[in-house]
Amino acid sequence: MEKQQDYIAEFENYLRLDKNYSINTVTAYSSDMKELFMYLKNVSESRKKDCRHNNGYCDDNNKNTNNATENDNNDNNNGNDDIDVKEIAEIDIRGYLSKEYDKVKKVSLARKIESIKAFFNFLEKRHVIDKNPVFLLELPKIEKKLPFFLTVNEAKFLLDNYRSLSFEKKGVKYEFEILRNDLILEFLYGSGLRVSEIIFVKYKDLELDEGYVKVLGKGSKERIIPLTIQTVNKIQKWKNYIGAHIANLNFKSEFLIINKKGNHLTRRTVHRIVRESMLITGQFKNISPHSLRHSFATHLLDNGADLRSIQDMLGHSNLSTTEKYTHLSLKKLLDVYKQSHPHAVK
Template sequence: MKWEQALKDFRHYLQIERGLSANSLENYALDVKKLMGYLQEHSITISPLRIPPETLQQFVYDTARTINASSQARLLSGLRSFFNYLVFEGYREDNPMELIESPKTGRKLPDTLSQEDIDRVIGAIDLSSPEGERNRAMLETLYSCGLRVSELTALRISDLFFDEGFIRVTGKGDKQRFVPIAPATQKLIRIYKNEIRVHFRAQKGHEDILFLNRRGRQLTRAMIFTIVKQLAEKINLGKRISPHTFRHSFATHLLQNGADLRAIQQMLGHESITTTEIYMHTDRSQLAGIMKRFHPRGEQKGPA
């Protein structure tokens, strides 16, 4: 079996059997393509069914010089999945990645914005243009619903259930969830949809997409990143942010205001509560306040 065929079959497996999104498919494919490029560069001709752990270890060693620990861990994870697939299908008897350890990356706390900074970013949007009304509605939706950027760009008019107070979100693996949406955000979406979007001619296949670009097509993820970056620069925010920063802020602010972690997990669309627990980065002063307020010994003085 050649690498190209193995990668094609692997992508098909991920799409059909595991139901992964197009973005996830591309990430897994890139991991395998990096290994394929390395083998070609070093004139190593060997089948994916025969490649030994030693060759993979050398690839990991050489690659580690050019990427950080987090990217290296992601690469190794993708390759493990690829060789696990070959074992699962009976092409190999072993996974040559099993004994190769991932680097210790630690648990990086997500960047967040304060409520004031979020207001400043959204307040910097120029509402004199049609795109301004759209951008305001988009960023408010990102923050008030905690969406991933891919979920925002894929949001459809038919996903809006404003009478019930929810929107339907299609997340990773095409899994759907219903997320509450605040009346203020509903109002901004209605303004955009009824007063701005009606003047855009939606292209075929994009008629139901909520947020359109000037050509009447679904916005790209890169465009959302650019909008957020330019707004941060406009107000001299002093930190690099992305659309995901609004999602992190959504979860953090809910948690700080007493929301249940399980409820946050459902709204974010996390499969595991462990993923949601990363937002438990409450500062010590707040923890001390919680202890003082809620623990039966919190207000009592020590023995005389």
């Protein structure tokens, strides 16, 4: 019998190769399944302990995960407490989700359910299980919140003043971080790149004379993104700095956005950089890198860009994902009303 870690490894390959999911999604789904199996193992051990305390009597209504581990132990006879995926029942999964319900947000719970459904659908497709325990499992209804974004003036102030205010508050010894972070902010707002795309941009992906960059988005789909004049200038300034200090930095990296060891940044580091940038420029809004990406799309829409073009620039597979920005644009809504309604104030 294959072990649960083998099934999870095969599941990861399936998501990556067959479904073309991103590394982040594969990691999240895999982590969710490991959590589920850990829960089932703990429940099974707890029930076995109760059985021993009751002189071997166990409640038949709570035997699902007991059977799962007992069968596996009988097969291997080596004390391994792997869960037998064929014995997992709907009640076991609902028990896990019930435990998670008060611990995580609805969005996270929905993701866990998606992970579990995908895993057992995978096992069913491979004929590992005869009965799918998640067949009737439904996703929770999630209230859709409008993404937060900056106004044009707020975005302009951030990008125009971050560098000078950073030098003023931190000093020239932080020039490496300041120039790099300034470029990150410009990529987020000026081109609407995802964090996962920014940190993996390589020098060979840049076409500065033509004014664009090639990025590898979700599902390993390559797309071409225009660069603003400001972004091109900041890239050139960053490249000049790296070129002038390469001997002192003691590395040569293929990545554009790096730390002082020459490695590409992590997603967490970029999130921290964006939060700090708002404090440095005195704008005490709780924004994330995605907020700047939302601002990019919203301001394009406000200025007449069509949804299909915005979809291509953002790298959305479905237009419905891009359509949420139509709900964001209050300016657009008011403009249409003023131009179209006969009683509107002109």
